[in-house]
Amino acid sequence: MAAPRGAIESVEGGFKVVFFCGGQQYEVQHLRWAEEAVLVCDLLTMKEAIDGQLNLKALQLRSQHLALLTVQQLRDAVCTLRGSELRDASVAEVVEQLQACVLEAPMGASRICLLRGAAQLGLTSIAQLLRVADPQAVLGKCTGPARSALAALLAAGPAAQPLFADFVIARLPMTSKEWATVPAPCPGIGRALPAVLAHPAEQARWLVRHLPPADAQRLRTAAFSLHRAQQQLHVFLPSPVVWDILALSAT
Structure with a gap:
């Protein structure tokens, strides 16, 4: 197994990461914790x-989450990220953005x-990279009082759009209040459906109300088609299997 990528140096007031890639040396400075520096190396x-x-x-x-992934899980994560904006960004751009995040982030x-x-x-x-690399940080941002957590997500704009599903997952079962x-419609919230289906049906009804119209229609069509097929074949799938199929139709 290859050695970990990136070097972490202790400097006055914290840490910095030195990362070599493509014959170039990059640095991310002003990191306040060793844990943060390790995460930057992994990112x-x-x-x-x-x-x-x-x-x-x-x-x-x-880093805490990535170190536990199997090769297949890591391959799936990389495949997901290749479909994002990261595919077209250079390493230099990612370093610049990470440095900006470090300088912008409040103490905490x-x-x-x-x-x-x-x-x-x-x-x-x-x-998007942090959602894959450090999901506990995402859940940490989505916990706490609902109003303050949601206010933070709304204030973040498009960058926080994928986090609304995490907000729902972290708070299930949610009250009507x-x-x-949660904004409605809320693109991407269908990712929370598998978690929602493990709770009372009322939670699923609330989630459907927050799906974009096209996603909601696709889910209804899938549910109707599955019900009709079971009736015609006189084969009735276990509820968990039905839930898995419906979850796939909404994500």
Whole structure:
């Protein structure tokens, strides 16, 4: 297995990351915690993987979530990120954006500072990278009083759009007042459907009300078609299987 990518240096007031890629040296400075520096190293390593420069089987990651991923899970994560804006961004641009996030982020828990910085600056690509690399930070941003958590997401603009599904997942089962705080329609919220289906049917009804019209119609069509097929074949699938099929139709 290859050695971890990136070097972490202790400097006055915190840490900095030195990262070599393509014969170039890059630095991300003013990091306040070692944990944050480790995450930055892994984020830049993921960028290299997105660009196809690394062997995923030999990859050694150190941050809390990424270090636990299997090769297949890592491959799936990289595949997801290749469909995002990160595919077209250069390593230099990602470094510049990460540095901006560090400088913009308020003092607070280390696991959510980068995410807050990305949200405040509207850096969608970094927010997407953090969603995959550090989901606990996403959930951390979505917990707390519903009104304040939602206000932070709304203030972040498009960069926080993928986080509304995480907001729902983190708070299930939600009260009617909490559902009322979620924008409707809310693109991307269908990703929360598998989690919602594990709760009373009322939660699913609320989620459907927040789906974009096209997604809601697709879900209704899938439910009707599945019901008709079961009636015609006299084969009735277990509820968890039905839920999985419907969840796929909404994501």
